[in-house]
Amino acid sequence: MKPIFAIYIKDLRGIVTNWAAAVIIGGLIILPSLYAWFNIKASWDPYSQTSGIRVAVVNQDAGSTLRGQSLKIGDEIISSLRENHNIGWIFTSEDKAMKGLKRGQYYAVIVIPDSFSARIASVLTPTPEKAEILYYVNEKINAVAPKITAKGASSVTSEVNRNFIKTANGAIFSIFNQIGLELKQELPLIRKMKTLALRFQELYPEINQAAGTAVDDLHATQNIVGKVQNELPHAAELADKGKQWADNTSAFLNRGGEVLETSSPIVKDTLIQLTQAADLASRTTGLLLAKLEQDNEDESKELLTPQQSEHLTQGLSVAAGMAESLADMLARLEPSAPGNKLTGAVAELRQAGGEFNQMAGLFPGVRSSAVETGAAPGPKEAAIAALTKLHGLAESAADRLNRLSGNFDNIIQPAIKSAMDTLKQEASHAGKLLQEATGDLPVIDKVLTDAGKGLTAAIKGAEVIRKELPTAEKKLQEVTRRITSLEKEGTLEDLIGLLSLDFAKESEFFAEPVILKENRVFPIPNYGSAMSPFFTTLSVWVGGLLLVSMLTVEVHDRLDGIRSYHEYLGRFLTFLTLALLQTVFTTVGDLLILGTYAADPIRFVLYGLLLAAVFMLIIYTLVSVFGNVGKAMAIVLLVLQLAGSGGTFPIQVTPPFFQAIYPFLPFTYGISLMREAVGGSVQDIVTRDIYVLLLYAGLSLALGLGLKKSVNKAAAKWVEKAKSGHLIH
Incomplete structure (x- = not known):
């Protein structure tokens, strides 16, 4: 480590003690920041x-x-x-x-x-x-x-x-x-119409049937009108005959009234005779019943001879017929009698006739005390029961007929006379009506002719209606189905509410139905601040290029015992120091001089220093190992990273080549890391970016330490040859 730091300290002393070198170094430190500042300011808020x-x-x-x-x-x-x-x-x-x-x-x-x-x-x-x-x-x-x-x-x-x-x-x-x-x-009317439409659909089978019936009835009516029209001559003849009949009836009723007035005593006598017949039957049955009840013998004994029984039966049958005939006569006069005065008399006579018929049916069986019934109680008891029934019928008939006889003069006879008068008036009126009808027959003929024409037109119209009914029914079904479907989707009230x-x-x-409501995640106030991660990262790389372009990576005054890796690491510390100073000047100037926004300013500066260390190591290693070729490689990397790192345009809109190299470029992770400081950090992204940048640093160290000596030795003759042309240093 001592040789490494010795090289580093010697470089620093050379900068400090040589004012010309210090000026150049100062310019190299400042220049990258100007590159970033001018670009950021130019794109501040375009x-x-x-x-x-x-x-x-x-x-x-x-x-x-x-x-x-x-x-x-x-x-x-x-x-x-x-x-x-x-x-x-x-x-x-x-x-x-x-x-x-x-x-x-x-x-x-x-x-x-x-x-x-x-x-x-x-x-x-x-x-x-x-x-x-x-x-x-x-x-x-x-x-x-x-x-x-x-x-x-x-x-x-x-x-x-x-x-x-x-x-x-x-x-x-x-x-x-x-x-x-x-x-x-109009909502109430619309609801009513909807109900009517639905009801009309339910009634359509009946309507179809009614339409068919109407057409048939019109045809039948047309036939009837034709027949009536054909029969009008006969009707005229019948009207004449009817008038004659009415006149004859009126004359007959006049004579009938006279006859009836003459025969009134006979009718009354008939009632009296019927009353007497009923009384006779009552007395006879009473005597027979008393005789039978006084006889204590059990053996059968003849009560009536066959001749007596037959005579009584015939008499009762005749009486029943007289009562029915008289009732029929009064019944024919009853509708014309005022106040229904003959109704009770007709009913009484019919009931009396019925009682006479019942007695006529019972008398043939009453010949002895052993009535031929075969009843279980015994002959005598059966005979008593039959006679008791006969006696009751006879008394009932006698009472009815006595009442009728008593009411004849005051009620029945006046009612008969009044009925005859009414019939005479009706017959006379009928004659007048028939006479008028005869005069109206030509008018009736014209009316029937017009009716025939109207029926022909009506039949045609009815046929058309009947033919169109299926189509109308289909349309109505579609309407009702649509109404039902619409009601499922929403009521008419909902529609009215929308329209109102x-x-x-x-x-x-x-x-303008849709308004874009923008929610800014990691907001950045201006375009310049948003571009500061890219331009700052770019200036760090440019600063490294300036350093390797202006300063040599070789140690000319070699100390004793200096090896290749000592030279590589010792001179790198000098370049690293200058790169860090460049970055401090650039990042702090972004924040304080330009006023760019950063969510975390401290991280903005620290991440910039990390980029400076990694980028300087990459550039320095390339130049240290490959010489001038390494400088060209660093410039090529710069060009590729300008377009392929997504610094300006989203990487997705760039050509496929740049999208392919995007994950392998140092700028990709450097810009991303700086954006985390400007917009706000997501720790996963920060961790990923730092790990990848450290990986690039490790690869660069491995390249520099492992290949510098061998590559430098192999390229020494080639470099000397290039320098001999006095164009390449």
Whole structure:
């Protein structure tokens, strides 16, 4: 170690004691920092100074009209650009603009054509045309300026698009808003129509059936009308005959009334006879019943002879027939009698007739005390039961007929007379109606003819309706399915709520629906500070190149016992000291003189010192081992690292070759480490970068210590030969 430090101390003494060497060394220490400072300051905030980039604007828009309103969008663009100071807009004519563009006076030219507003207004026509803004750029003036001017041109089109969308959306949403208010007012009716549509779909099978039935009924009606029309002559004849019949009926009823008045005593006598028949039956059955109950013998005994039984049965049957006949006569008069006065009499006579029929059916079996029933209780008991039933029927019939006889003069006979009078009036009225009908038959014939024509047209229409019903049903099903589908997606109330929103706010929203909300992770306040890791790293490498270019890596005054590695390490300490001083001057100057931002200034300086040590070791080793060839190798490395380390552009946008060598370049990890100090540290990245840089240092040491002696010895003759030309030192 002593020889190594001896070389180092001798170098330092030579710098301190020789003012010329000290001046040169001082310049070498300062120069790299100037390289970094000038570049950082030049790129401090370039995108905030774009107002000096001159772009000519030419407005040729002739204007147009939209729904009767004047439209000059070109003028609106010019007004907007006059308030935009991000770029140096120059408003001039097309000739001056194009001449200035070619001469480099303007970086770009924007031309608004004369048809600009007209094409915008075509949005409401069947064939809308997109408007164009012409953009000319001179790309030879500067590589970056076209990108900035293109951004300005695109911002113009974006602003036009935004204003157009905002205006168009405002009109559209205003209409939607009005529709929403109208829908809200008509919501009850819409709900009712929806219910009717769904109900109508449910009833469609019945409607189809009804349509078919209607067509069939119309055909049947047409046939009936034809038949009726054919029968009208017969109807006229029938009307004449009907009138004659009505006259005859009226005459008959007159005579019938006279006959009825004459036969009233006979009707009354008939009632009396029926009453007497009932009384006779009652007395007979009462006597037989008493006789049977007084007889205590059990043997059978004949109560009635066959002749007596037959006579009674025939009498009761005749009485039943008389009662039914009289009831039928009164029933025919009953509808015409006032107040339903004959209804009770008809019912009483029918019940009396029924009781006579029952008695006529029971008497043949009552001949002896052993009634031919075969009943279990015994002959006498069965006979008593049958006679008791007969007696009850006879008494009931007698009571009914007695009531009828008593009411005949006061109720029945007046009701019969009133019914006859009503029938006479109806017959007379019918005669008059038939006479009128005969006179109306020609009119009826015309009506039937017109009805036939109308039915023909109705049948055609009904056939068309029936034919179209399946199509209409299909359409209705589609409508109802769509209604159901829409209700699943959202209710009508939801739609009305959307349409009723503030149209001004909605148009503003749709003009710019998405706003970019920037969240800066590891924020850096300006572009210069963001570039300081690259330019500082670059200046460290450049500083190393300056040192090996101006200072020799060989030890000329060799001490006794100095070996190759002593020379290599001893002179490296000198170069390392100068490189560290360069880096301290550069990094501290970045922070204090330029005011660059660093999240951790201490780390910024320390990481810079680490880079200085590693880079100086790499460059020194190359020159120490390979001589002037090593200097060339260090310069080649510098060139490769400028493009391949991702210092300016993201490595992903560089050609594949640079992307391939990117992971193997020292700059890659040096710039990354400095960025961690400027933006904020992620410990994993810091650890990785330091390990890789230390690996480069280890490889350089291994190369220097292992190959310096052998390579220097092998290249000695070649170097001497090169120096002999007095051009290479």
